[in-house]
Amino acid sequence: MARLAGRVMLLSGFPRALLAFFAGLLAVLAQPPFGIFAFAFVAFPILVWLLDGATGSPDGGFIRRLWPAAVVGWWFGFGYFLGGLWWLGNALLVEADEFAWALPLAVVGLPAFLALFYALATLIARLFWSDGVGRIAALALGFGLAEWLRSFLFTGFPWNAIGYAAMPMPLMMQSASVINLATVNMLAVFVFAAPALIATGRGSRIGLTIAVVLFAGHVGFGFYRLAQPAPASPEPPLAVRLVQPVIDQAKKLDDGERAAVFEEHLALTAVAPEKDGKRPDIVVWPETSIPFILTDNPDALARIAEVLDDDQILIAGAVRVEDAGAGLPPRYYNSIYMIDGRGQIIGAADKVHLVPFGEYLPFEDLLSSWGLSSVAASMPGGFTAAKNRSLLTLPSGRTLYPLVCYEAIFPDEIDGAARRADVLLNVTNDAWFGDTPGPRQHFHQAQLRAVETGTPLVRAANSGISAIVDARGVLMVGLSYNYRGVVDTLLPGRMPTPLDDAMRSRVFWLGAIFLLLVAVFSRFGFNIRKN
Structure with a gap:
């Protein structure tokens, strides 16, 4: 595996971009309708090794040093979102005579835009990159923050967030009763990327141990919660x-x-x-x-x-x-x-939350003057939220x-x-x-x-x-x-959850701070000790 990792790290230019793209496509297989989460354990180590080799010119400025990592993240994201969202084009074919022209925007343009969030994720990760377990923590932090931003920026579109790949069935969904999706996103990336440590990196034993413990706890808690009595139908039954x-x-x-x-x-x-x-x-x-x-x-x-x-x-x-x-x-x-x-x-x-371009036209005065309309154009002005x-x-x-x-x-x-x-x-x-x-x-x-x-x-x-x-x-x-x-x-009953929304949000930020500290210490701490 070390030889494979080395070959991936040495890629540059188009071959590196192409492999990042295919790694993103591979990661989509962890989402429905396939739900084979094992593919994420292949896709993310490849991403780690690609980032190991994505070093900019040390003599260049800040942007030039980080640019190669952002490009790798963008190609990974483009493959991921293209493979996961191509079906959006079907909606435009229902009234093809009016909306078929927008197919490239929906099928290619939206994935290209969403890939910018993953470019940001790898850029953040590269800021704290090291040759040890800290880089896995940095990658988890980067994706956690990027997915959090994707959930609300530009009205938000958290479709196929990475964390869903770690929850393909009820047995593996129960962690969501304790922590929020944003936290699951971070931890999932850490666990999915951890196999990269087998081939490269200082601290591989502790990193792999943490990943195994997280995964075992994730599945074990699922066994425990599903073993509890199913929520009973309230009286009178409905x-x-x-x-x-x-x-x-x-x-x-x-x-x-x-x-x-x-x-x-x-x-x-x-x-x-x-x-x-x-x-x-x-x-x-x-x-x-x-x-x-x-x-x-x-x-x-x-x-x-x-x-x-x-x-x-x-x-x-x-x-x-x-x-x-x-x-x-x-x-x-x-x-x-x-x-x-x-x-x-x-x-x-x-x-409350309408679909941009589907149920209403953003920047309506400007875009309508260009001849654009929403899919719901039969409603004058589209829908109101x-x-x-x-x-x-x-x-x-x-x-x-x-x-x-x-x-x-x-x-x-x-x-x-x-x-x-x-x-x-x-x-x-x-x-x-x-x-x-x-x-x-x-x-x-x-x-x-x-x-x-x-x-x-x-x-x-x-x-x-x-x-x-x-x-x-x-x-x-x-x-x-x-x-x-x-x-x-019959309608089933409710089941209590341990934490409220405010506490779940705090858990996410505490987790992000912890990953940041691990990444910073791995990136700078060892350099201080060496000097």
Whole structure:
């Protein structure tokens, strides 16, 4: 292995960039739909060895000394994000005549931009680089800070954060009940990169020992927590039905098909429970499942009342319109409605975190003057973001914490109310992205929100993956991608988590400071002793 490490370190120019790119591609295989975390134990040692050889001219300035390391990080990130996000282009093909021109921006441009965060990660790491375990600590610190910044800068897009690779299944998700994703990102990089010490570096024994202990503790805690009794259904039990209609997105956008789309949802809602099954108390439809403005269609509310029993509740995604007044155009919201068995709207919650270019156009005045529009351009001005997240309260008093579509990928935006709610409710429409890794990655990230908050997740998706997940991230029932149908089960209960959000944040910064101290001592401490 030392010989392999040496050959990697000696690479330069295009071969070094190409290997960094392929290492990033390899790391993607640790994410859904593959979830083979072993590949990360190959990708990150390669990155370490590439950075070992990415030394700038000692006579150059600060930027020139660090530039080669930043370039390696960028190529690694470009491979990682290109391999992990290429499926975003599918959304632009739904209305290809209008948006196909933007394919290169979505498929290549976004990965190229996101790769800048990993360039920053390796630049930070190179500042404290040494020939020992300290460089593994420096790399973990760099990626931890870069992923933290990626979670909120430019509205944030923490999709496929490195930490998810260390949590491919419920057994390996339980650490998220104690520490936040930002901390998992840091520790995961340390563990994934540690095998590089076998071939090179001072302090390999202590570094590998720490990595083994972290990994064993990660898995061992998972065994312990899953061995505890499963969260019991609260009394009185609440039966939930998920409706997965699998309706092609082009059909949903066709004005002539809207009534048929609505009736398909109603037909699935009316399906009788399986033998001896409990009639559902709540029926959940996916995001924008009502394909018209519901408040403009009283007949639609009457049809819902015909299908529901008096004491049943329908929760459905829909577009909500609001009069802006003073001659201004109306405001449109991507919303969730709660409708009772009499066809009355008894609650609503609007999406807070909108998708840039998908649901609204950033810098609208400037970009619209260039002829650009959002994918939701059928709504004048696109969608409007809600100022605050509103919980949905059932007539029984139980509360639902709403997450519309990709809001479920932002753990830091899920506030303490989620830990007091009875359910995390995620409605989505991943049909935009087809049968690609996208819907699997989205479900995996939503699944982790249940573990982090100790709150069961109810997730309805147009084409999949719809599921009910308990507070430990364990799948109770679900419908696979492109399977049309319904699934019923009793809602599981909550499970306490040891630390609140503020304490988890402190743990992250304490971990970052510790890694910084290790890296600094390794980088400068030994030089002082030598002198």
